[in-house]
Amino acid sequence: MTSLDPTAFDAVVRARHSVRGYRPEPVADAVIDAAFQTALWAPSNCNVQPWLVHLVSGARLRRLGQAMIAQAQGGKPAPDVPMDTAYRDEFRKRQIGSAVALYGAMGIARDDHAGRTAAFLRNLDAFGAPHAAFVFLPEGFGTREAADLGGFVQTLMLALTAQGLGSCAQGALSLYPDVIRAELGLAPGPQLMCGIAFGYEDPAHPANAARTDRVSLAGMVTRHA
Numbered sequence: 001m002t003s004l005d006p007t008a009f010d011a012v013v014r015a016r017h018s019v020r021g022y023r024p025e026p027v028a029d030a031v032i033d034a035a036f037q038t039a040l041w042a043p044s045n046c047n048v049q050p051w052l053v054h055l056v057s058g059a060r061l062r063r064l065g066q067a068m069i070a071q072a073q074g075g076k077p078a079p080d081v082p083m084d085t086a087y088r089d090e091f092r093k094r095q096i097g098s099a100v101a102l103y104g105a106m107g108i109a110r111d112d113h114a115g116r117t118a119a120f121l122r123n124l125d126a127f128g129a130p131h132a133a134f135v136f137l138p139e140g141f142g143t144r145e146a147a148d149l150g151g152f153v154q155t156l157m158l159a160l161t162a163q164g165l166g167s168c169a170q171g172a173l174s175l176y177p178d179v180i181r182a183e184l185g186l187a188p189g190p191q192l193m194c195g196i197a198f199g200y201e202d203p204a205h206p207a208n209a210a211r212t213d214r215v216s217l218a219g220m221v222t223r224h225a
């Protein structure tokens with residue numbers, strides 16, 4: 001194996017953060033393709049590569065976003081895979097920590113329900129990003145293959161980071177899969193797991209000042225020697 005630079009890799013991993021405000025200009029196809037070419041090398045059970053991506057850009061993405069916002073205002077979410085909303089114990093604390101970081105950066109108070117709703121709805125328009133990748137689990141696969149898909153999602157986001165792009169994985173973009181299937185003319189079967197907004201980060205957007213932390217190594221890894 002050629003010698004690789006662990007410091008450079010660590011820098012890419014730490015440079016990636018969830019970007020929730022974008023500059024409007026599109027990303028060149030060659031840059032997008034380069035990131036996806038890298039992401040294709042994500043590992044999976046028996047190399048089945050259980051992911052399908054629908055890439056939506058520009059005016060088409062804005063139309064899709066408006067359709068999902070209209071659906072959100074009129075009806076309940078109906079994701080292909082139910083969301084786990086009842087996080088417990090330390091997981092709940094971490095969830096609250098990320099919300100405090102985000103709403104704090106955006107200057108939205110805890111009891112500002114209108115502000116929070118507006119911030120949530122920005123999700124459905126992919127935070128104004130010029131591109132979004134909708135990632136589906138092909139029909140017949142389950143939890144194990146969904147884990148593979150998660151590895152693909154992270155590999156793609158790191159590849160986007162390495163190309164100088166910002167991104168945000170979004171469960172929120174999976175809440176109205178029927179709207180997406182209708183807008184894009186997709187057949188039923190594959191399950192929509194998440195969307196990934198991406199493009200050039202708008203450094204002036206307040207949401208992009210939010211930063212999260214992580215538990216210590218000892219809090220996560222138990223060694224058995």
Ligand SMILES: Cc1cc2nc3c(=O)[nH]c(=O)nc-3n(C[C@H](O)[C@H](O)[C@H](O)COP(=O)(O)O)c2cc1C
Nearest residue numbers: 016017018098123168169170171172173194211212
């Ligand atoms: C599968 C997945 C789904 C996510 N869904 C959303 C979402 O719907 N909206 C959002 O603003 N952030 C979403 N996030 C971003 C997380 O909140 C974020 O990764 C976490 O708080 C850690 O922050 P960081 O990405 O800046 O390191 C999601 C992340 C993942 C991996």
